[in-house]
Amino acid sequence: xxxxxxxxxxxxxxxxxxxxxxxxxxxxxxxxxxxxxxxxxxxxxxxxxxxxxxxxxxxxxxxxxxxxxxxxxxxx
Amino acid sequence: xxxxxxxxxxxxxxxxxxxxxxxxxxxxxxxxxxxxxxxxxxxxxxxxxxxxxxxxxxxxxxxxxxxxxxxxxxxxxxxxxxxxxxxxxxxxxxxxxxxxxxxxxxxxxxxxxxxxxxxxxxxxxxxxxxxxxxxxxxxxxxxxxxxxxxxxxxxxxxxxxxxxxxxxxxxxxxxxxxxxxxxxxxxxxxxxxxxxxxxxxxxxxxxxxxxxxxxxxxxxxxxxxxxxxxxxxxxxxxxxxxxxxxxxxxxxxxxxxxxxxxxxxxxxxxxxxxxxxxxxxxxxxxxxxxxxxxxxxxxxxxxxxxxxxxxxxxxxxxxxxxxxxxxxxxxxxxxxxxxxxxxxxxxx
Amino acid sequence: xxxxxxxxxxxxxxxxxxxxxxxxxxxxxxxxxxxxxxxxxxxxxxxxxxxxxxxxxxxxxxxxxxxxxxxxxxxxxxxxxxxxxxxxxxxxxxxxxxxxxxxxxxx
Numbered sequence: 001x002x003x004x005x006x007x008x009x010x011x012x013x014x015x016x017x018x019x020x021x022x023x024x025x026x027x028x029x030x031x032x033x034x035x036x037x038x039x040x041x042x043x044x045x046x047x048x049x050x051x052x053x054x055x056x057x058x059x060x061x062x063x064x065x066x067x068x069x070x071x072x073x074x075x076x
Numbered sequence: 077x078x079x080x081x082x083x084x085x086x087x088x089x090x091x092x093x094x095x096x097x098x099x100x101x102x103x104x105x106x107x108x109x110x111x112x113x114x115x116x117x118x119x120x121x122x123x124x125x126x127x128x129x130x131x132x133x134x135x136x137x138x139x140x141x142x143x144x145x146x147x148x149x150x151x152x153x154x155x156x157x158x159x160x161x162x163x164x165x166x167x168x169x170x171x172x173x174x175x176x177x178x179x180x181x182x183x184x185x186x187x188x189x190x191x192x193x194x195x196x197x198x199x200x201x202x203x204x205x206x207x208x209x210x211x212x213x214x215x216x217x218x219x220x221x222x223x224x225x226x227x228x229x230x231x232x233x234x235x236x237x238x239x240x241x242x243x244x245x246x247x248x249x250x251x252x253x254x255x256x257x258x259x260x261x262x263x264x265x266x267x268x269x270x271x272x273x274x275x276x277x278x279x280x281x282x283x284x285x286x287x288x289x290x291x292x293x294x295x296x297x298x299x300x301x302x303x304x305x306x307x308x309x310x311x312x313x314x315x316x317x318x319x320x321x322x323x324x325x326x327x328x329x330x331x332x333x334x335x336x337x338x339x340x341x342x343x344x345x346x347x348x349x350x351x352x353x354x355x356x357x358x359x360x361x362x363x364x365x366x367x368x369x370x371x372x373x374x375x376x377x378x379x380x381x382x383x384x385x386x387x388x389x390x391x392x393x394x395x396x397x398x399x400x401x402x403x404x405x406x407x408x409x410x411x412x413x414x415x416x417x418x419x420x421x422x423x424x
Numbered sequence: 425x426x427x428x429x430x431x432x433x434x435x436x437x438x439x440x441x442x443x444x445x446x447x448x449x450x451x452x453x454x455x456x457x458x459x460x461x462x463x464x465x466x467x468x469x470x471x472x473x474x475x476x477x478x479x480x481x482x483x484x485x486x487x488x489x490x491x492x493x494x495x496x497x498x499x500x501x502x503x504x505x506x507x508x509x510x511x512x513x514x515x516x517x518x519x520x521x522x523x524x525x526x527x528x529x530x531x
Binding site for chain 2: 001002003004005006007008009010011012013014015016017018020021022024025026028029033035036037038039040041043050051054055057058059061062065066067068069070071
C-alpha cells in the first residue's frame with residue numbers, strides 16, 4: 001500500500017514494527033514502531049509518558065516526510 | 077541410524093495459545109508437537125524429529141537477534157542433521173521467523189534447512205535466497221499437502237540427492253543459476269521462442285526477469301506547518317462495531333472514516349478489526365495504532381497545517397498483494413483530489 | 425476448528441463416550457465444514473489444536489444434510505434453518521462432509 005501511494009505521487013512514511021518487511025516490500029521512508037500490538041504506544045508506561053512517546057514517533061514520521069531521500073531510509 | 081531432525085514452530089502450532097501468547101519466549105520439547113506429528117508420518121523411518129523448538133511470533137519479530145541466538149543454542153544442543161521450520165502458510169510474522177531461523181541455522185550450523193510458505197508471505201521474498209521454501213497454500217487447511225512436499229525435499233537434502241528445479245520440487249525459486257546442457261542450440265531455441273511470441277503462442281522463458289518494482293521516493297514536504305497530512309492504517313482501526321464489517325483476515329475492502337470533530341480515539345468510539353495481533357492494547361486505546369490524539373495536538377500547535385478530515389483503514393492480515401495495491405491506488409486518488417500532501421501509514 | 429471448541433468436543437467425547445456423541449456443524453462454507461468434520465472424526469488436519477493426531481471417530485453431520493433434516497420437525501427446521509438453506513451451497517457442503525463421515529466416523 002505504501003508503494004502504491006508513493007507511486008501516485010504522495011510522499012509517505014511507513015510507521016511499522018517489522019522494518020525488514022517494509023524494506024523488502026519497498027517503502028522509502030520508514031520509522032520503526034514500538035511493538036506489534038501497539039506500534040505507537042506502550043501500555044507499560046503512564047498515560048502521560050505513553051502520549052509523549054507517541055508524539056516523539058509522530059514527530060519522527062513528520063521529519064521523515066520533510067527529509068529528501070534517494071533510497072530506502074530508516075529513520076531510527 | 078535415522079537422521080536427526082529439529083522442528084521449529086510458533087506458539088499457535090506449539091499448542092501454547094493464539095495472538096495473546098505471541099510473546100512466548102523460546103522453549104524446547106523433546107519429540108513432536110502439533111504438525112510435527114504429520115512430519116513424523118511423512119518422514120517415516122529415515123528421519124526422526126528429536127526435538128521441537130517453539131517461539132512466539134511476536135517475540136521473534138520484536139527481538140530478532142536475541143531470539144535467534146537463544147534458538148540457535150537450543151537447536152545446536154540436539155545435534156540435528158536438518159532443521160524443518162513451519163510451514164507458515166500466509167502468516168507474515170511466522171514466515172519471517174521461519175525464514176530467519178532457517179537462514180541462521182543454515183549459515184551458522186551448516187546443516188540443510190527446509191521451510192514452507194505461501195509465495196506472498198513477506199518471509200518468502202526476504203529469505204528465498206537463503207533456504208528452500210516449499211510453496212504452500214495460504215492457510216493451515218493446506219497442511220496435508222505441504223507436509224509431504226517438505227518432508228520429501230528434506231529427505232533429498234539429507235541423502236545428498238540433487239535438488240531439482242523449483243517447479244519439480246515445488247519450492248520458491250531462489251535465483252540460483254545452474255548450467256545445464258540442452259539438445260538444441262541456444263540460437264534455435266531463442267528463434268523458436270520469438271516465432272511463438274510473434275504468433276501469440278505460449279512459450280516458456282529460460283530466464284524470467286526479476287521483478288524489482290521499486291518506486292522513486294517523492295520529494296519531501298517543504299513547509300509542514302502548511303501541509304495537509306492524512307492518516308492511513310493497515311492495523312484495522314475502525315469505528316466501534318466495525319460498521320463496514322472489514323474482515324479480520326484477507327480483507328476484501330477498506331474503510332474511509334470521518335475524523336471531523338474527533339480529537340481522540342477511545343475504547344468506546346473505536347476498535348480494531350485486525351485478527352493478526354493481540355487486540356487488547358489497540359482496543360484499550362486505538363491511538364496506539366492510529367495516532368489521532370497526537371496529530372490533533374500538532375495541528376492545534378501549528379506543527380502541521382491540517383489533519384485530513386478522513387482516515388483510511390484496512391486489515392493487513394493476509395491481505396493479498398493484489399488487493400492491497402488496488403485499495404491503495406483508490407485511496408491515493410481520493411487523497412490527491414482532496415489536496416492531501418503527505419501520508420503517514422501505520423502498520424502493526 | 426477453533427482450539428477451544430476442539431477441547432470441548434474432546435472433553436465431551438471423554439465424558440459421555442464417543443459412541444454417544446454426535447457433532448452437528450453449522451458453518452456456512454464447505455471447506456471449513458470439511459475441516460471441522462475431519463477434525464472431530466480423524467483429527468485436526470491443520471495440527472493446530474488439541475485434536476491434532478487424535479482420531480475420535482465421532483459421527484459428524486452438517487445441519488443442511490438431508491439425514492439431519494429428516495429428523496427435525498419440518499416447521500421448526502423451516503423456521504431455524506430455512507433461510508440459510510436457501511442461501512448456502514447445500515450440495516457443496518454435503519459433498520464435503522458426507523465422504524469424510526463415511527471414511528472416518530466410527531459410530
